[in-house]
Amino acid sequence: MEVKQISVFLENKKGRLWEALDVMAKAQINIRALSIADTSEFGILRLIVPNPEKAKKALAKSNFTVRENDVIAVGVPDKPGGLAGILKILTDADINVEYVYAFVEKSGKKAVVVLRTDSISKGKTALKKAGVPVLSAEEVYSL
């Protein structure tokens, strides 16, 4: 199973990000990773959560505009050059990265990098071929 990411459209309105996160809190959903892409007029909140279906339903019920996408998650050694190495593999394989964000897992030994490439399957293949540990959905959700 692919790692699912929840994207939420946020209009530029005071408190709207809080409202989205409050929905998650009330639904008892723990956020594993979060990133925000924004322009001056609107933004997109991206979330990795253990139970994407539940999160999606809770947000949609509160009238948020939500979309679920596949992303790639990889484990990277938490040291200088860790992320650069991953991006080099993808660049060499001529795969475009749309966006990337990272978080450090609890033990602090490993960073988890979330990637969205123009083709998820090609991205995964290239990374696996280079020996990068691509994490399964279960692994990511249970971090």
Place this chain on the structure above:
Amino acid sequence: MFWQKEIETIGRKALEELQLKRLKQTVQRAYKNIPFYSDKFSKLNIKPKDINSLKDIKKLPFTTRENLRENYPFGLLAVEREQVVRLHTSSGTTGKPKAIFFTKKDINQAAELIARCLIMTGIKKDDVLQNMMTYGLFTGALIMHYGAEKVGVLVIPAGPGHTKRQLALMQDFKTTTLHLTPSYALYLADVMSNEGLDPKRDFFLRRAYLGAEPYSEETRKKIEKFFSIDVFNSYGLSEMNGPGVAFECMEKNGMHLWEDNFIIEIINPETGKEVAEGEKGELVLTTLCREAMPILRYRTRDITMIIPGKCKCGRTHRRISRIIGRTDDMFIVRGVNIFPQQIEQVLMGVKGVAQNYQIILESYDQMTVRVEISRDLFDGRIEHLMNLQNEITEKLRSEILVKPKVELLEPGTLPVSEGKATRVIDKRTL
């Protein structure tokens, strides 16, 4: 099909003779029975006998909305109070309302005009009309109701709102025809989609009459496509009976205005002078058959134009275009005259935009257009949203010649109206 074939297809010359005869009577009655008009006539130094041709109508004074308010409640009544059987008021957002009176004959006449309109759209006795306009002081629902009963269709006096109940009525009684505002039609479409209802599979709809708010051709197409129906444009105003003043035939190319009941003038709202045929201007109407409240040269504030040429349907009464705007709705940004309908037309032509929008005027050189994105469009990619924002900005700039700021909103953010929608929020202080 015709309701009153002879009068609907009357030759132009005979029509004009009839108009002149009725105009003279109307002027005479207004002068004799309404002090407001006799005063105006004396000020202009004219007498009813000065009206000898249709062109002489230009000698008559205009009647404005303010005149109706000033003469509230009984000032413009031309008959004894006992002869009046119905009062409607036209709401003013500011100040006093306008009182509109009907005698028994006036109600019958208004209903006759509606009957002409409905038959013109192919309605039959076995049709079911669900009337979703507001019943009460507003003329929209009641006048339509009386006309539809005259035709003999089954009328469901549902009124607006209670959308789930509306849907149930439509299903249970196999409603074929709707009468509603364009914004409510769009809202209904939204609710149907959210409930997983398919207009074609789950309903029996054939047509809808849309009126009371100006709307664009794009919106008509959107509504026709969603419901798989014919949408007919309806024009009316309480001061002139309510709905049924002008209506579209099956050709759906402009609304036949019943010229045996009204004299049409299209004027330049600033100079008051008549514009050339086919040019845009303010519609001015004179009633020809009204007993209780004859009104001379009423400034409707609606912007339209005469559609030149004959209509294929055979009716000789001239057609006006859909209402392009209201002289009141028009606003000015950077010295450019803009109507909300121009903005709506652009937005409805952009994929990924939901039906609701709002125009915010912050200063005299900056406007913001707030648009709801459609839920289906959102795929989580910010580039797509930015492209959409740019596309809307550019299309608006080329239509209105002013570059607006465009804000994308979450669907369902803007207030949904079940009556008339407020599209323009003017924050500028005068």
